[in-house]
Amino acid sequence: MTVRGKAGVLRAIGEPFSIEAVDMLALDPKRVLVRTHASPFCSTDVKNWKGQLYKIPPTILGHASIGEVVEVGSAVDQVRVGQRVVVPGTPECGRCYYCAIGEPWQCGELFDLGGIYPDVARGDDGALISCAGCVGGYAEYMSISENQVFPIESDLPSETLSMLGCGITTGVGSVFNIAKVQPGESVTIVGAGHVGLWIVQALRLAGAGTVIVVEPNAARRELAGSLGADHLLDPAVDDSLVRVRELTGGRGADVAFEAAGPAASQELAVRAVRRGGRTVLSGFEIGGAELVLPQVETALQSRRILSSQNGQVHMRSDLQRYAGMLERGLLDGAPILTNTYPLEQLDLARERSGSYTDVCGVIVFDH
Ligand SMILES: [Zn+2]
Ligand SMILES: [Zn+2]
Structure with a gap:
């Protein structure tokens, strides 16, 4: 029938x-x-x-x-x-x-x-x-x-x-499976939308150190702050790259997550990490769009650029685990x-x- x-x-x-x-x-x-x-x-x-x-x-x-x-x-x-x-x-x-x-x-x-x-x-x-x-x-x-x-x-x-x-697996998986954030590490997040805000929540669980969020939307900045982000930058007002470096001993963050989409956000996320830092890219904007990166910062300074596809989770084990984290209030929907x-x-x-x-x-x- x-x-x-x-x-x-x-x-x-x-x-x-x-x-x-x-x-x-x-x-x-x-x-x-x-x-x-x-x-x-x-x-x-x-x-x-x-x-x-x-x-x-x-x-x-x-x-x-x-x-x-x-x-x-x-x-x-x-x-x-x-x-x-x-x-x-x-x-x-x-x-x-x-x-x-x-x-x-x-x-x-x-x-x-x-x-x-x-x-x-x-x-x-x-x-x-x-x-x-x-x-x-x-x-x-x-x-x-x-x-x-x-x-x-x-x-x-x-x-x-x-x-x-999509959102939870990408955000939480990016923190634990891809960047493997260690306790105390400084982190920058470019974009505090659905994925970025799950990243903020997962960073709290990972015991991250300073968490800096770059987000143009005021309500989303505020939400990121209420979920545990320490510093909230408005790219319309702040020079994000300069501010991230100021807040991380002049070096740049240990880890950056890009969860916005525009190529400029991805470039910022790459530049915002210290030498040897890691950047996880999850956003994209238009099929066929290209990302231009600085040669010295990427080739000579050991920065690692990682891709997030659905947080690199194993669905058969991680979905139930993440559901348990929601049930226990470790993640808040x-x-x-x-x-x-x-x-x-x-x-x-x-x-x-x-x-x-x-x-x-x-x-x-x-x-
Ligand atoms: Zn999606
Ligand atoms: Zn397959």
């Missing part, structure tokens, strides 16, 4: 989302049908809506989610109907080159697709509709590879746990989750993400 549900479809770049009923396609043997509980509206989807990252309409955006498995394909053996599952932005197939060498955050099941994602639904006009990033979370139902659904056990509400799949929206208000969620009104607005579904 065909499953029919509402979806927020990107029919044309830059046009309002089309909230429409779609028929889910019959499941392939290794896919599962998930009834969506909650999907955070990620700032990356503001870029996708503008066409900056080359998504191909018609498609359903939303690359992280949580829901309940309601049907499994004939060859699925990793999850079963009724399980609550996190659907993160990255699969772990366990068999591709990257999974085999222990780097599942580059899993070929997603990144070898070259941006051509599976069709999961059909609109009433007959058009096949794909799931961007292999998730398609802005819809009542998601058709997902069994390698991209991870059972989770927690009493926390789904809107909180929905942030596990409340200040990050600034609004919830029904699917009908997907464009409002997009506008409030794009205008920095929301840190993270979550699309919620009541089935």
Whole structure:
């Protein structure tokens, strides 16, 4: 029997989302049908809506989610109907080159697709509709590879746990898995949005020393301060690079995280660390954009530039661990989750993400 549900479809770049009923396609043997509980509206989807990252309409955006498995394909053996599952932005197939060498955050099941994602639904006009990033979370139902659904056990509400799949994994993983911040180290964060604010929270757990946040939005600076950042710089007023050096013994920070997107922010994050310091880049702005770096500071002065793709987490172990940190209050979702929206208000969620009104607005579904 065909499953029919509402979806927020990107029919044309830059046009309002089309909230429409779609028929889910019959499941392939290794896919599962998930009834969506909650999907955070990620700032990356503001870029996708503008066409900056080359998504191909018609498609359903939303690359992280949580829901309940309601049907499994004939060859699925990793999850079963009724399980609550996190659907993160990255699969772990366990068999591709990257999974085999222990780097599942580059899993070929997603990144070898070259941006051509599976069709999961059909609109009433007959058009096949794909799931961007292999998730398609802005819809009542998601058709997902069994390698991209991870059972989770927690009493926390789904809107909180929905942030596990992109923001929490990227922010927390960047601190512990990539930069491996040591107690007392000085840190600069460029950008205090969804990812940057999880980084601030994780730094408190890591026992970081001086934490400096560079952020143009006053409300976000204030939030970063309330979550434990020591120094809040406004790039419109402060010479960020000069101030970071002043606050770190003239050297620059031990570690810098970039969580904003513009190339200028990335360059600042590289320049803001001391000789031999490490910079973790997680933001990006436009597909095809380039980053220009100073030769001496990078080649001669031992600065290390690291990439964060979903925090380089291992989904099968880290998602449950991070859920436990939320349950124990070690991580706090409340200040990050600034609004919830029904699917009908997907464009409002997009506008409030794009205008920095929301840190993270979550699309919620009541089935
Ligand atoms: Zn995201
Ligand atoms: Zn893989």
